[in-house]
Amino acid sequence: MSKLLTVALSPHEKNKDSVSRLMYDVVIALIPAFGVSLFFYGIGALIITLTAVLSAVIFEYLITRYMLKKPATIMDGSAALTGLLIAFNVPSNLNPGFVILGSFVAIAIAKMSFGGLGNNIFNPALVARVFLLISFPVQMTSWPVPIESRMKYLDAITGPTALGQLKEGIMGGNTVSGVMEKLPSQMEMFLGQMSGSMGEVSGAALLIGLLYMLIRRVITWHIPITTLATVFVIQGILWLVSPERFADPVFHLITGGLMLGAIFMATDYVTSPMNKMGMIYFAIGIGVITVVIRNFGAYPEGISFAILIMNSVVPIFNRYIKPKRFGELIKDGK
Amino acid sequence: MLKTFPKGGVHPPENKISADKAIVELPLPKKVFIPISQHIGAPAKIIVKRGDIVKVGQIIASAGGYVSANIHSSVSGKVAKLDKIFDTSGYRKDVVVIDVNGDEWLESIDKTTTLIKDISVDSEEILKKITECGIVGLGGATFPTHVKLKVPPKKIATTLIINGVECEPYLTSDHRLMMEKSEELMVGTQILMKALAVDIAYIGIENNKLDAIQKLSELATQYKGIEVVPLKVKYPQGGEKQLIKAIINREVPSGGLPIDVGAVVHNVGTTVAVYEAVQKNKPLFERIVTVTGKSVKEPQNLLVRIGIPVIQLIEAAGGLPEDTGKVISGGPMMGKALNSLDVPMAKGTSGILIMPEDESKRKDDKPCIRCTKCVSVCPMGLEPFLLMTLGENQLWERNEDERIMDCIECGSCVFVCPSDRALLDYIRLGKNKVGQLIRERKVN
Ligand code: SF4
Numbered sequence: 114m115s116k117l118l119t120v121a122l123s124p125h126e127k128n129k130d131s132v133s134r135l136m137y138d139v140v141i142a143l144i145p146a147f148g149v150s151l152f153f154y155g156i157g158a159l160i161i162t163l164t165a166v167l168s169a170v171i172f173e174y175l176i177t178r179y180m181l182k183k184p185a186t187i188m189d190g191s192a193a194l195t196g197l198l199i200a201f202n203v204p205s206n207l208n209p210g211f212v213i214l215g216s217f218v219a220i221a222i223a224k225m226s227f228g229g230l231g232n233n234i235f236n237p238a239l240v241a242r243v244f245l246l247i248s249f250p251v252q253m254t255s256w257p258v259p260i261e262s263r264m265k266y267l268d269a270i271t272g273p274t275a276l277g278q279l280k281e282g283i284m285g286g287n288t289v290s291g292v293m294e295k296l297p298s299q300m301e302m303f304l305g306q307m308s309g310s311m312g313e314v315s316g317a318a319l320l321i322g323l324l325y326m327l328i329r330r331v332i333t334w335h336i337p338i339t340t341l342a343t344v345f346v347i348q349g350i351l352w353l354v355s356p357e358r359f360a361d362p363v364f365h366l367i368t369g370g371l372m373l374g375a376i377f378m379a380t381d382y383v384t385s386p387m388n389k390m391g392m393i394y395f396a397i398g399i400g401v402i403t404v405v406i407r408n409f410g411a412y413p414e415g416i417s418f419a420i421l422i423m424n425s426v427v428p429i430f431n432r433y434i435k436p437k438r439f440g441e442l443i444k445d446g447k
Numbered sequence: 448m449l450k451t452f453p454k455g456g457v458h459p460p461e462n463k464i465s466a467d468k469a470i471v472e473l474p475l476p477k478k479v480f481i482p483i484s485q486h487i488g489a490p491a492k493i494i495v496k497r498g499d500i501v502k503v504g505q506i507i508a509s510a511g512g513y514v515s516a517n518i519h520s521s522v523s524g525k526v527a528k529l530d531k532i533f534d535t536s537g538y539r540k541d542v543v544v545i546d547v548n549g550d551e552w553l554e555s556i557d558k559t560t561t562l563i564k565d566i567s568v569d570s571e572e573i574l575k576k577i578t579e580c581g582i583v584g585l586g587g588a589t590f591p592t593h594v595k596l597k598v599p600p601k602k603i604a605t606t607l608i609i610n611g612v613e614c615e616p617y618l619t620s621d622h623r624l625m626m627e628k629s630e631e632l633m634v635g636t637q638i639l640m641k642a643l644a645v646d647i648a649y650i651g652i653e654n655n656k657l658d659a660i661q662k663l664s665e666l667a668t669q670y671k672g673i674e675v676v677p678l679k680v681k682y683p684q685g686g687e688k689q690l691i692k693a694i695i696n697r698e699v700p701s702g703g704l705p706i707d708v709g710a711v712v713h714n715v716g717t718t719v720a721v722y723e724a725v726q727k728n729k730p731l732f733e734r735i736v737t738v739t740g741k742s743v744k745e746p747q748n749l750l751v752r753i754g755i756p757v758i759q760l761i762e763a764a765g766g767l768p769e770d771t772g773k774v775i776s777g778g779p780m781m782g783k784a785l786n787s788l789d790v791p792m793a794k795g796t797s798g799i800l801i802m803p804e805d806e807s808k809r810k811d812d813k814p815c816i817r818c819t820k821c822v823s824v825c826p827m828g829l830e831p832f833l834l835m836t837l838g839e840n841q842l843w844e845r846n847e848d849e850r851i852m853d854c855i856e857c858g859s860c861v862f863v864c865p866s867d868r869a870l871l872d873y874i875r876l877g878k879n880k881v882g883q884l885i886r887e888r889k890v891n
């Protein structure tokens with residue numbers, strides 16, 4: 114026999130999944146929301162997206178290549194995805210310098226300093242968002258008004274988000290119904306016609322992305338659906354108790370970054386739990402904290418903080434919440 | 448709703464290309480190389496010497512311990528020598544080399560194909576015949592059948608499960624057997640029921656073998672206590688624990704045996720071999736082997752005498768394809784890659800699978816992205832990514848706590864991992880180390 118046979122341990126068969134396929138599937142799932150952003154925010158959306166993606170990829174390349182001296186890992190698509198998510202999480206009139214700084218924080222600090230893909234505890238794009246929010250509160254909370262700002266970038270006309278208006282109104286002694294009169298209809302907001310971070314405004318488009326990821330089995334329903342359901346139920350109870358003090362649950366589902374957070378940020382593989390039960394507790398935690406911050410906290414929006422807080426307990430979840438094993442354990446000596 | 452096991456599992460491409468190929472007998476070779484260790488347990492002891500004349504079915508090595516099995520000559524002729532050659536395990540093992548001369552069977556063997564339905568012997572006699580005839584599990588595990596049939600004290604067998612799942616992709620030998628030896632399978636099942644004193648037997652078959660389900664279901668109406676259970680296609684349903692869960696919805700405890708939940712599982716091939724042993728006095732010296740692969744010219748289901756070198760089986764299927772990269776004994780999920788084609792086939796060789804070059808090499812492994820896919824598909828509810836990390840860090844005790852010994856080595860985790868991680872390699876290593884720890888603890 115002249116031919117050399119390959120000898121390897123089983124299994125000898127593999128499916129076609131790869132890291133890059135999964136990452137690019139997430140990118141595809143983000144396309145509908147990106148399209149809506151382009152429609153409402155025009156060039157601003159385009160500029161910050163390109164800036165964020167390019168800078169994230171470049172930072173990743175430079176760090177792996179020259180600081181870690183390892184083969185560059187940019188081809189797996191994870192850095193590009195992080196960049197895209199940073200853009201989705203900031204207002205579309207943000208100065209490019211801040212966007213680049215955000216990418217640096219996400220890639221260099223949140224991802225690489227923990228050891229790169231697979232080792233970070235906190236979602237890199239969210240770390241960037243919260244870092245920018247705390248460092249530059251004014252720029253990070255002046256949101257372009259949809260449609261009117263289409264052809265503008267840094268000079269966009271700005272206005273508050275729906276959640277911001279709600280918080281301000283309630284603080285100012287107004288009733289919920291008084292605030293609602295000034296807001297667009299729920300249908301308009303669901304489709305994305307409101308002020309907000311670039312990629313968070315259209316619940317409808319984000320849900321299409323969710324559906325795509327579920328069909329492609331990129332993620333399972335556990336985190337997104339449980340998060341949304343938790344917010345809906347708890348907010349629903351508050352609303353039933355006092356409809357003039359608390360907004361209705363549907364309003365809370367379609368405004369702010371909840372959909373974006375529940376569907377794309379909380380589901381990040383690396384920073385979410387490793388089994389179904391853990392995912393459900395994790396998602397309930399995110400939902401509860403979000404509702405608490407939105408209704409009782411100083412900030413109008415709480416989803417980013419909620420996800421980061423729950424990110425920090427994931428290692429503990431992974432240690433103590435185990436998948437259901439097959440067959441009970443018989444103790445030694447029976 | 449078809450039954451299946453609830454936890455985990457994967458759907459590898461089925462590739463059952465030889466499903467419609469009727470069983471053909473492979474012509475006798477000039478020489479056979481019969482390994483004396485073809486089963487789990489102690490090797491058999493050789494009782495022939497060079498120059499002895501043997502007949503087909505004559506015992507040439509006798510069981511070397513409680514867990515062991517007799518080995519019989521698969522041909523008639525002269526013992527040429529006692530040798531050591533590589534076998535399917537990849538190690539050098541003792542073999543009996545026999546020069547073939549004619550095809551003279553022992554007179555005691557009934558060579559006819561007449562079906563004998565009446566079971567005239569009692570359970571003790573059944574066990575004796577199975578032991579004598581060297582029957583072992585033909586599904587691949589090769590555990591001696593007579594040992595599996597002895598119910599330990601304080602345990603009671605309530606259900607017999609016949610495994611016709613054949614969940615490994617490509618393999619079709621069990622499928623063909625169910626089609627072509629249906630009646631023998633039924634009688635064999637009744638013999639096993641009698642041996643175990645159970646009233647119920649289920650034959651589990653996956654829904655991709657509709658013809659076999661139909662044929663056996665019709666036959667089953669004539670046999671008391673036998674029921675055919677169609678199952679949803681899902682790998683690794685042929686695993687004993689998964690099959691028991693699917694059919695009678697009971698979970699074998701961790702570290703336990705099927706008998707702990709009253710079940711005994713036998714493969715369809717084994718069951719037919721039991722029929723032949725008890726009703727026809729025929730020892731286990733031949734079996735059905737699927738020779739298959741995407742580039743194989745004529746995929747086949749062959750009836751092959753034990754001890755024929757694998758290369759001769761491949762030649763009968765049109766020869767070794769140009770683009771061969773890997774030759775596997777068994778299926779693609781759990782089979783063993785062979786390092787030589789001269790190894791003799793044995794009782795446990797259910798298939799010879801030839802993989803083309805481009806499907807043979809592993810991809811480089813990349814960091815774990817913690818996608819939880821391996822956890823979702825593990826039929827035993829384990830966390831393969833964690834078992835591997837613990838193994839890399841040599842944390843064997845932690846591995847034991849995480850129930851590494853429950854792993855059935857089905858390979859589902861590796862099949863789905865997008866980072867191409869060598870999960871099962873590390874899990875095997877971990878099982879090995881933990882096994883050592885457990886043995887040391889028993890000694891102290
Ligand atoms: S850990 Fe073991 S039992 Fe679980 S999927 Fe992997 S090989 Fe199969």
Ligand code: SF4
Nearest residue numbers: 815816818819821864
């Ligand atoms: S399937 Fe692979 S990449 Fe995903 S968690 Fe398991 S080991 Fe990690």
